[in-house]
Amino acid sequence: MTLHVSPESLPALVLNADYRPLSYYPLSLWSWQDAIKAVCLERVNIVSEYDRVVKSPSFEMQLPSVVSLKSYVKPTGNPAFTRFNVFLRDHFECQYCHSRDDLTFDHLIPRSRGGRTTWENVVTACSPCNLRKANKMPKDINMWPTQMPYRPSTYDLQANGRKFPPNHLHESWMDYLYWDIELEP
Structure with a gap:
């Protein structure tokens, strides 16, 4: 057969x-x-x-x-800096409220204030939290990620x-x- x-x-x-x-x-x-x-x-x-x-x-x-x-x-020793890998590092959840819906990423130090798009400055965020934080610094709005951003290993x-x-x-x-x-x- x-x-x-x-x-x-x-x-x-x-x-x-x-x-x-x-x-x-x-x-x-x-x-x-x-x-x-x-x-x-x-x-x-x-x-x-x-x-x-x-x-x-x-x-x-x-x-x-x-x-x-x-x-x-x-x-590879250093994983590529991609949206998917940032989400994977952050367990596919918003680092502010733990939502798993409507994910994007947030610059801890906003780009408008000199923040760069790097492993050490980007965290996973849901759209509502990202909008709420906007271009403010974490200390100004008392909005801190559960896990501070870091460069992960493979x-x-x-x-x-x-x-x-x-x-x-x-x-x-x-x-x-x-x-x-x-x-x-």
């Missing part, structure tokens, strides 16, 4: 050579086609497979559910990303996603 597999289904979790995901949020996933291509090019090892097979006239293969890179990819962002699991987690992935989390007694 040949199964018709859509490109959006049955992705493969991609692990580094040390068996840790390349990234947690977004989770490092490849389409089944990319996973098969990497296997054929001998760039990855198959760690786990789905119970599904793809076939062609000259080829048959179980779809990989977890693959590991054969060569270790060193994580490790910081990965640790935060583990707190936001994707909607679809295949059972074969579980041992590789959360193995380095401290266990409760």
Whole structure:
């Protein structure tokens, strides 16, 4: 029986050579086609497979559910300064009221007062808080972020990303996603 597999289904979790995901949020996933291509090019090892097979006239293969890179990819030391990474650093919540709706970012020292758009001066804020703070200094309006802005490491962002699991987690992935989390007694 040949199964018709859509490109959006049955992705493969991609692990580094040390068996840790390349990234947690977004989770490092490849389409089944990319996973098969990497296997054929001998760039990855198959760690786990789905119970599904793809076939062609000259080829048959179980779809990989977890693959590991054969060569270790060193994580970047300094994550890019992007809106998404600021939100991830700040746990996708307003640093003033903890809302998770209508997020934007706020300059702690407003740009109109010489503040720069840097890791150390930008926090996640909801639109109402951002409008309320406007171009005022935190001390002038007594409006302080829960967490002062800082430059996160790749490790910081990965640790935060583990707190936001994707909607679809295949059972074969579980041992590789959360193995380095401290266990409760």
